[in-house]
Amino acid sequence: MDLDAFLARPLVARVATQGPEVRPVWFLWEEGCFWWLTGPYSRMERILAADPRAALVIDTCDLADGTVLSVTCRGTAATVPLDRPRALRKLTRYLGPDPHTWPPRFSDPLNDPATKLIRFTPAHPPRLRDLSW
Numbered sequence: 001m002d003l004d005a006f007l008a009r010p011l012v013a014r015v016a017t018q019g020p021e022v023r024p025v026w027f028l029w030e031e032g033c034f035w036w037l038t039g040p041y042s043r044m045e046r047i048l049a050a051d052p053r054a055a056l057v058i059d060t061c062d063l064a065d066g067t068v069l070s071v072t073c074r075g076t077a078a079t080v081p082l083d084r085p086r087a088l089r090k091l092t093r094y095l096g097p098d099p100h101t102w103p104p105r106f107s108d109p110l111n112d113p114a115t116k117l118i119r120f121t122p123a124h125p126p127r128l129r130d131l132s133w
Contacts, residue, residue: 003128004029006058006069010093013058015120017044017077018051027058028090034120037087038079039109044118045079052076056120059131068131073122080117084110087117 007029013036016022023044025036034056038044048054054077059070087110088099095102099110109115 001069001128003071003126006071006128007126008093011058011060013056015044015077016055016057017047018053019047021047026090026094028086028093030086030089032121032125034122035086035090035117036120037082037090037109037115038118039112039115041109045116048077048079048118052078054120056122066133068133070129070131071126072129073124073126075120075122077118077120080119082110082115082117087115 010026012024013027013034014022015025015036021043023042028035053074055072055074057070057072059068059072061068091099091102091106091110095106099107
């Protein structure tokens with residue numbers, strides 16, 4: 001499996017910031033960056049404003065055959081204005097193509113002017129690693 005195919009799957013990333021803080025996030029991999037939503041419900045924007053360094057890991061484990069795939073990277077994150085089409089692409093990966101069927105806790109923030117995106121830029125191009133045993 002190649003990196004783009006792996007990152008196109010609806011997986012959960014864990015993001016570590018200074019503090020330390022670790023948060024699970026639904027993400028979108030586009031333009032060499034990871035993107036996720038943030039808003040007043042999260043402290044992530046404040047944490048990253050104080051120190052934009054972060055690390056991210058996405059991994060899978062298939063217990064049936066022992067396959068372990070992982071992407072780990074370090075870089076910097078910045079809060080940017082909401083790009084609604086990008087946010088919709090991200091949510092569609094996880095919730096399906098019809099926003100009318102999404103729970104309000106996912107669709108309502110798209111109409112909130114306080115909702116933003118976080119753009120995580122890896123310091124080096126990510127690599128998909130096979131850590132299978």
